[in-house]
Amino acid sequence: MSTTMTETAPALEDEALARLRALTGDPRATFREHQLDAIRDLVEDRARVLCVQRTGWGKSAVYFVATALLRARGAGPTLIVSPLLALMRNQLQAAEAMGLRAHTVNSTNQAEWATIEGLIEQDAVDLLLIGPERLNADRFRERLLPVVAGRTGLLVIDEAHCVSDWGHDFRPDYRRIGDVLAGLPQQAAVLGTTATANDRVVADVTEQLTAPRAGAGPDEAAPVLRTYRGSLARRSLRLEVVELAHPAERLAWLVEHLRADPATGEAPLPGSGIVYALTVSDAEQVAGFLAEHGIAAAAYTGQQDSEARIALEERLRRDEVKVVVATSALGMGYDKPDLGFIVHYQAPGSVVAYYQQVGRAGRGVDHAEVVLLRGREDRRIQDFFISQAFPTAERVAEVRAALDEAGEAGLTSRELQSRVNLGLTRLEAMLKILDVEGAVRRAGGRWIAVPESDWRYDADRYAHVTELRREEQRAMAAFGSDGRCLMRTLQEQLDDPDPQDCGRCAVCAGPRHQPLEGDAHVALVREAQQHLRSRPVDFDPKRMAPDATSGALRKIPQDVRVEPGRALARRGDAGWDDQARRELGAGRVSDETVDALAALVRDWRVPVQWVAAVPSRRGEPDVVQDLGERLAARLELPWAPVVVRREDRPPQAAQHGAAQQAANVRGAFAVEGTVPPGRALLVDDVRQSGWTLAMVGGQLRRRGADAVFPVVLSTS
Template sequence: MEHTSNADLRAEADAVLARLVGDATGAARLREDQWRAIEALVVDRRRALVVQRTGWGKSAVYFVATSLLRARGSGPTVIVSPLLALMRNQVEAAARAGIHARTINSANTEEWDAVQAEIAAGEVDVLLVSPERLNNPDFRDQVLPKLSAATGLLVVDEAHCISDWGHDFRPDYRRLRTMLGDLPSGVPVLATTATANARVTADVAEQLGTGGTMDALVLRGPLDRESLSLGVLRLPDAAHRMAWLADHLDDLPGSGIVYTLTVAAAEEVTAFLRQRGHTVASYTGRTENAERQQAEEDLLANRVKALVATSALGMGFDKPDLGFVVHLGSPSSPIAYYQQVGRAGRGVAHAEVLLLPGKEDEAIWEYFSSLAFPSEELVRRTLDVLARADGPLSLPALEPLVELRRSRLETMLKVLDVDGAVRRVKGGWTATGQPWSYDAERYAWVARQRAAEQQAMREYATTTECRMEFLQRQLDDEGAKPCGRCDNCAGPRFTSGLSPAALDAARSDLGRAGVEVEPRRMWPTGLPAIGIGLKGRIPAGEQASAGRALGRLSDIGWGNRLRPLFAPQTPDAAVPDDVAQAVVGVLADWARGPGGWASGAPDAPARPVGVVTMASRSRPRLIHSLGARIAEVGRLPLLGSVEYSGDTPRLPRSNSAQRLKALDGALTVPPALASALAAAGGPVLLVDDFTETGWTLAVAARLLRKSGAHAVLPLVLAVQG
């Protein structure tokens, strides 16, 4: 390596920075802490862990270091990055500095061969890969060994994802251990994050091999964000929160992000704000990739006032002039909250951050908490199934054999893969036969940590002390002190005032009842493997028709009214009058709507000839009274109930195949009901309290159709999800 003085190297680094930030004058200068990290990587070839606030300039460190290392003959930089949005931002940023960046991720498989050829030809300066690629069999076995041998700098972005002590653990990230072990001696490594407390920092350092024995550099800076003015505004209910936002959105500076806790809420709020004349777009896990890209571009170009987003936009979106972040509902972790609000104010002097907590927040936290690491019994059962299999099992093949939903099963397998108990190969997953122990103590600690984080968010919303200082202390920032800007330090900047018109509109919108319930049309794969002789398409003559629900449990309208009805401590009772009246309204709209039996359309179905209820051990009065009210108002006979043939089955909160296994043979149509169906000779309404997966309704509808019902129209109070 050609000798260069540190002064000359610093000047060279500043010149790269100027190109990166588009400073034609060349006056841009690295801050001392940025230079210290770059010097460690380029001169000393060390491993460094950088924990610095959002907007500090972590990407400048690795792009400048890349340019300097490439000029000295090093191989390409490999950046492991969690989100496609971040990759798109970074490819564009690198190009400004004359750095050629390419990506390998699930969205550009058709480009992989060309990218690998460019790498082999030395034409790629930066390769961005998603953590999921690290354990893709082809990539892991064919690409990764060559890439590790050629890498000049390894960058682990959003490194807190490595740690299951943190708020956003991703098992794929722990594959980096393998890549680190394969790196040639002297290859520098940079890990970066803005959201790691002391425990997570220590864990990440250990996993990256950057512990004390390797003389790593840990750069941890103050986490105060001087541009952010934090505040909390407590409003009576969801209608007031939506109305306030509709009235005050244009008062917020520039463009920004409105975060919600669920996809349903994001879509609901987007629709309402558009009705009130605001230019906004929805951004969730259900948004198609092309639509996501368009939404990002519209926000970057200030063509929309806000994106209404879930945590799908929590990391990886870089808009320096983002003027505000509003949360409709409180995240369950102050660390996650700090990360999300950190999107704002990176390149402007002032940005508004406002939390509008809701009564439904805790129910949503509880739901997501239920998706924690499975019990040892379920893990052992999965390992046993894999051990007895003749070959690799794909997720669709494995799912029916264990009581876990697809996403939770996949996450569990990734953890087991890192632990060495299973291995992902072509065709699926296999057991390695290696000894494995269930770390119950660690999983219990993580659960307690989640509970502590939830309590911290309750305290954040109610504290009379400095809010920024509160968040900094949650991240173990030793420099935490009062900010002088938040509503507690400087006084509230927003009042709870809103217009009657907006409130009336919000109440009307949230009070609008009715959600379509899509029927199941295909049996899940793998049923024959568990002794159920069903597969393929459900015959048309055995299917339920499209149904209706009063609301979703996850929405902020009827969901808030319905959730207490289904709480474990709520005693079974007759359906409340307001709920019954709303269901009757849904029924009337359904009948008169497009394709409804009262619509007058030429192909409209026949009017229902009776009402059938579902048996229930937990809420029989609720369901029977609802069925009776519908029968009375609709002047229909209450024909009877679909009953259980024995004990009520325990329906696992897992995958579809296991639910059907529990339901197999469990439901029956009593003779009296079968006779009534045959005599009635028409469609029936099937009434139940709620549906989560649709399989109980599908099995009951199949039985009713076989017993003579011409069609089965499900009508339930709530949809889970």
């Protein structure tokens, strides 16, 4: 697919090679296959190009070198849409090393936007990096984007697979790239780059990147996308799958493989690396256990602020930690060429996502270890993420009806949430999709229906994409169990044109990191199980409540507010949750679990003086009342069965918005009889939304309790 050589090709090649060597700092650097072809297409033909190449191939070298050459030829600046802050920081540093004037526009530097806009007007910016969320931000979209897009010489869509909802990492904000494409100058080049796109995703990306330019005449041909697709094999990676169903076994395995041997000073897994977990709580728990065993480990999650994540990335880059235990927040864009290993504590939902994450390792070294520790909870967590991907038709209809009723005045997200049965996070994700697809629009902080929109809920497409996710999940479950070369399996899932057996994975060359045995291992597994059960979960009290009439959030008065609470387990964790839920289902909590809850309260050291419980809707005998009474006996405190259930309501798990959750509890319980004086311990089984504890606790406060401390077996 390369272009015809022109008389300027040798000069361009020499200039490009000099730029590449400046970028890499290597006077002997040469282009890899297809790199120069792509650069020539962008610079000479101002073409639209898609590079589907393995991690470490050098996709960024293509757009940096092309930027330098285009700018030297009088083209406008390059606009890079890049998904992660880590990627942006690396790119800014690389651009500056080439002498390019690079800037970024993000939510943390809004005070600089006017200055950057002025620099663009003065043609003093060579390269501008933005996150995809900027494309969906009112101020940027309305003020800065037209200025930038109208002058762009090269548009780069990094991690272009995020454009496609067929892909493993679809991001609705990426759909706004269509707005940028429509506003590009006629001579602007376009480059999409990714390492994780199969044929279906490539077709979808191609369709979106070949949209005609704004103002295209009827006779103007639609743009053509030139695609360069190379082998996705990663020869430096040695892949292995180890089946360890229980999390305690995996914790023990990690300690044994990450802890240095006292005799040699070396660990079975070399250098420093990343352990991936599916949830924030798992990442924190794994990092904690490793640190307790003398391994320099730290957790990395999307809930940390950017400064903390940047600092941890740098510590890993300098080998100041042995391992970072991360969620998918540490993925695309992080570049440590000598990363020695990647271990998955749990499996992601697709082989494609797995390939993207293991691609962090072995980029600048000949050998890196990659191990998948498959667990029995993987599917449950994956199911949750799959179920959250698309809103139901019923919920979408509720949102659109509420916005239609509001008219041009619109509704804020909070106001809308009070009218529909959705949590705020899922509601805003839905609104983002509807905004991109033209069903609603945002004006300031309010959402407004688009009355002339012909948008329709595409149930067939959503169902098809969901089934694709299920197929990917099944392929991930089969990975390593069907006797095929592991690297070849990854290549085939990504529709690599030339998949081959690697000769070095555990299937091809035999296992190396299998489960361990022996007394020391058994003792470590027991210790790991104790660790999993030893970390109580604290939760905050409700401070705001929706008004029963308007749904508007109002502050809960201090004199009826409950105190911070504590849970024995978190939903789905590897400690007490499974046992507690089985016992609740059987109708009676075991003495072991009651003893554990009593120990939790004692360690908590809250000054409670009596115990009450929220009546269960599980029938007779009341399992929660029984739990409360037995817990009171263990704690040697008075038992006060003063809370009664007036009527059964649907489970809180079926309620998603704060207004619906509060309404589902309001009036369902009452406090009867004499409320003892002093501070109460309020017991419940499973905390779903927190509103039951807040409202029942509020009633106890009104009836004279000095304070109410909630305690539950498990919290969602």
